[in-house]
Amino acid sequence: MPPPSPPGRVPGHWALRLVHHPRVALAGKTALAALIAWLIARQVPDAAEYSFYAPFGAVATMHPAVSRSASESVRGLLAIVLGGALGLLGDDLLGPYGITLAILVGVGVLVGGLPWLGESRSYVPLAAVFVLLVGQGDEVSYAASYAGLFLLGGVVSIAVNAALPSLSLGPADDAVRALRTEVVAHLRFVAQHLDDDDCQASLAEHGPGRAGLRRRLSRAAAVVGEFDEAAAGNHRARRHPEVVARRSQEFRALERAVLLIDDLYGLSADRP
Template identity: 35%
Template structure:
């Protein structure tokens, strides 16, 4: 191991273990596991009656369920279709390999060609997860098809398709997942994280002692959380499609959309502000009055922390504007018209003002 590789502390390992436990035993994961188990059992039981498919290959039906069971109905349908298209392409590649063997070439040559062509076609990104099935299906047809390649291929594709259909139906009928409330909660967590980061920065400024390491860690944590929340919001949006449980919840969807629009930009500006502070060797006259600076950070943090629908939003918006303007008046006046560089205070005022404006626009939109 390289000497400069970071070591994970016991606390970090424990935190990772707790996160893993929460992911594995979360209600949404357990529900998905139960639905998949039921769908796989039903597919296995009914597979022998699939028309034009040999009952000998019924084990492909549960496999079709597995490739189609995703957290949302829309994802299940898309993944199942992609897998079937990939299988069809792979079967065609497998028949090409059989033709090579029929022409008298060694089996090892046909195998190499099937794998090479399958992996190459796997580069088609539009196929999604179906890309991974091309080479695999080609190998199955070549190695398992034997003298009845036609019967094996049709049974393989039809039984898998049957499993995919069962999987999508099960995902639609058995507690179809809807993650709008979960996304709303995650947005609130991100709002709280931005608030905490700004408050911590305000405490450092008020004390006149900046910790570049802490500021960078807070910025990195915001970046990581923002990426995770973006995935959660996107998943929540997909979970609405073809979901009967989503009826009448358009208001939650619109609220999440507006909040994410604002928090995405607010998080970016907060991270940039933390990065600017982390690059400062010390707080000097370029940063203006430190008490006013800290007060501006705190008032903006209060505004960001305000939940949707809070009756005090106007008062907090006004307080934030007043604090930022008061801080701006403490910044030094440039010596001449060309003195536009190395003035972090002006950039900070601009970033804080932008956060206030974004928050105002979001609250105005939610209040309409």
Template identity: 35%
Template sequence: MIDARHPLTVGRPPGALSALHRAWLSHPRWSLAVKGALAAGLAWFVGLLAPEPFSEYPYYAPLGAVLATTSTVVRSVRDSLQSVAAVLVGAAIARTVHLLPLPGPLEVALVVGLAILCVSWRIFGDMGDWTVTSAIFVLIIGNGGEGDGFGYVGSYAGLILVGASIGIGINLLLPPLPLTPSELALGRLRDGLADQVEALANWLADKGALAPDEWEDRRHRLFPTVESARAAVAQTREAARANVRVRYKGNNYWMASQTRRADALGTAAEAVDEIVRLLVVWERDGLDEVALGQHLRPEFAAALRAFASALRAAATRDADGTANKDAVAAVDRLDRAVHDLRGVVRTAQRTTEHDYFVAGALIVNLARAADALRV
């Protein structure tokens, strides 16, 4: 079972088996490799037992099996159908061009050119490359000698479909649900955001105005971490569709927890990016009116440190589903820091000639992040 407060804590046997289980959960490619090997072996055996002309080309069945087992349950069905459609279109191109009285090089060039034009058809999705592969195979093998070209085409497409069906069946029995990798991706995002916010707070408190080039570089270095987390969570959400493993109580909770934290950290990432962008533009030397200035920098640095603390405690929950006390306390401290910062900015507006519009925008982003982390 999954500990509600610590999603990565799963009931496991002690010792070496525990370490192996953790490694297995952290590397979903291992389970994909096992399932792919099993599906390919079964597909090869079925291909050998199939009647002629299918049994003449048993090696095509494992292609479909591997295709179906290297993706989620829903995607494996879609990819299998799209790949078969692409295979048939590629075969039709090769057979049609072969009927024309063309020399070999020109025949190959025309087949490949026409097949490439079909690769981007929306009906094929990500399987469009099979059009080119099929066209070349059929042109070289299916049209050669005295064999039945149409029989080859039917065997090619049919065996891929049979292999894919075997892969889909194994996927249904052992569906992938990569919760641990997405959990780790969210952890990297949380830590990356917190580190950047803390670094920004320390810079404002100790060095003052930002160095634009350095902070633009820091801002851009965080983008891959954000995209990686989004992709990992999106893959997990897709894997949950038609997945019987989600029905287990622990996995169901874990999925809901990840969804909440992914949304919260996504909003926080947008807020951090906007805060850094605004400070890079408006908190630099040489401006007549900066965003904060020496008077407000310490106050904003304190609010940023509260933001970093709230990020590190982001969206944890107790076993009864209520928010964890440490997370609630961290967000409450952020709320108080934002409230205090508003008061300081209002006072500064009354006592100086600056309007502090940018400071107001920074506060809005901090408040937005606080609301997102309060889940």
């Protein structure tokens, strides 16, 4: 007979948490989108040789939020078009030489600094190098295939993401819960010591630490922000709008409490 489970521990608890982790869902959707994009690309006439760019586009643009997948697809396509244009221009003016490669990489990095390219900025010099080196003899066709197949992967990524949207409540709940615990600890400390005449220094020097509270607030803000972003264009969120609203409201209330606590610490520093 197997020994009983320790109190408070549910058999398979960690396995269940792992299976329901948002990263697992993202990995599954990305793998599915990459496979579908590759299979479709292999059916495109004259593109089978470069069909691997389609799963590349699916992987590069997949994001937990449907709206983010769409925006990353647009940014990635623009970056590749810019890089492809640089590659064609460099090959036409200078030829496929080492100095051309160096110039294209430098100019591509500069162009990639355009703020609206976001995280896709690195695709500009990469696309320029690929067009120069890989597309030799057929640069225009190669550049068009590269951009078109990347776009195909992005479209598949958006479709898979829209069909199987993620709405992970766990990380948002954990972040809000941790912030609430931190806020309670600070409020209790302030309540106990705000009237303490023996405390010659400021509350901030004796308390749990303002830096820790700010870090906890920043962490919760990032997680809740990702949760709100994932809820946009998400049919699961539209069926339960109160779920999204409640978590956002809880975070906003705690955020205001953190600002008030910070004011109390500031006042105590001025008048210990």
